[in-house]
Amino acid sequence: MVIMTNSAKLNRAMGLHRSSTSNKQKVQPITKAVKNDENSVNLSLASITSNLHDISTPNRPISSDLAYNSWVVEHPSALGSFDQMMKAAKGKRMVVFLDYDGTLSPIVDDPDRAFMSDEMRAAVREVAKYFPTAVISGRSRDKVKGFVQLSNVYYAGSHGMDIMVPPRPLKPCDGKNHTTAMDKNASDVLFQPAKRFLPAIQEIRTLLEEITRKIEGARVEDNRFCLSVHFRKVQDEDYDILEAKVKSVLENYPEFHLTFGKKVLEVRPSIEWNKGHALEYLLDTLGFSNSSDVLPLYIGDDRTDEDAFKVIRSRGLGFPIIVSSTPKDTKACYSLQDPSEVLTFLLRIARWRKASSSSRSLAQIWGPGNSPRSVN
Known part of the structure; x- marks a missing residue:
């Protein structure tokens, strides 16, 4: 079993209160045909990483804020903890969930201009090649999809009250590769519990x-x-x-x-539905709900993301990561300071999986106990 962080840290971490759900209701999903727009991203993983200093050895500036430094001890940097996290993820099937505002894009005065950078878009696209990836936002689903502009990503808008996914997994995921192509002959499922x-x-x-x-x-x-x-x-x-x-x-x-x-x-x-429920719904719809080896990773920066952090904590398996440069009460176990660190982290995930896939391919070619050097 993967341990997200030490037990003492889990006991000390505090979560945010959420609104009362005593009168909340549940409804069932509906099915509707939805077109899937194709969008291309010209930036490659290599071209992005070449513009960064060294994503394998990040140097987070030491803050002079004692409160923040103490908070980081409880919620260590996901970049500094990357090797440890990926060691725990080895052999697991990771599913990536991302908030949008403040995570993939900076917080801006005009919400209509909260654009993500081309580099971030390319990084998310690269991650989605290797892992099932979903963006769960408070924005409308159409709006966040217009910002992200990727067809190999699942979208949940309105804090998870508007979700679009395929009607069933196209292929069972084996942890070695992931296919996100949509079935053109099937209708996508729209789950809208607040319709x-x-x-x-x-x-x-x-x-x-x-x-x-x-x-x-x-x-x-x-x-x-x-x-x-x-x-x-x-x-x-x-x-x-x-x-x-x-x-x-x-x-x-x-x-x-x-x-x-x-x-x-x-x-x-006032229905019993939030980003945490959306995460569970997506895991179930994508065929991961009954698997003990599934490792959800969620990155978000706001109070509404706490519900998703809470779900991951209750599973006892996964990586809840908060984006914050100031100390705050959170159920997250790890932290990133800002969207620029999110970008670096996503690039490292993609590079890690790509390297792992290459290693497996070489092992299959050369066979156990052999290596290129041993071949004449």
């Missing part, structure tokens, strides 16, 4: 837009199955007013609740 809330969501959106027009810097983003009220550009003295007005709107919609993210208020249906 019945769509009319009410649009009503709330209209009311929120009226409110935000009166508060400078506030704006509403329609993420289809949830609504985001961004206040990054709102003056500090106006924030309390904004929050109070948003809460007043929800007083008339008891089936919805308010959550808090990075400079954003999010209105979500």
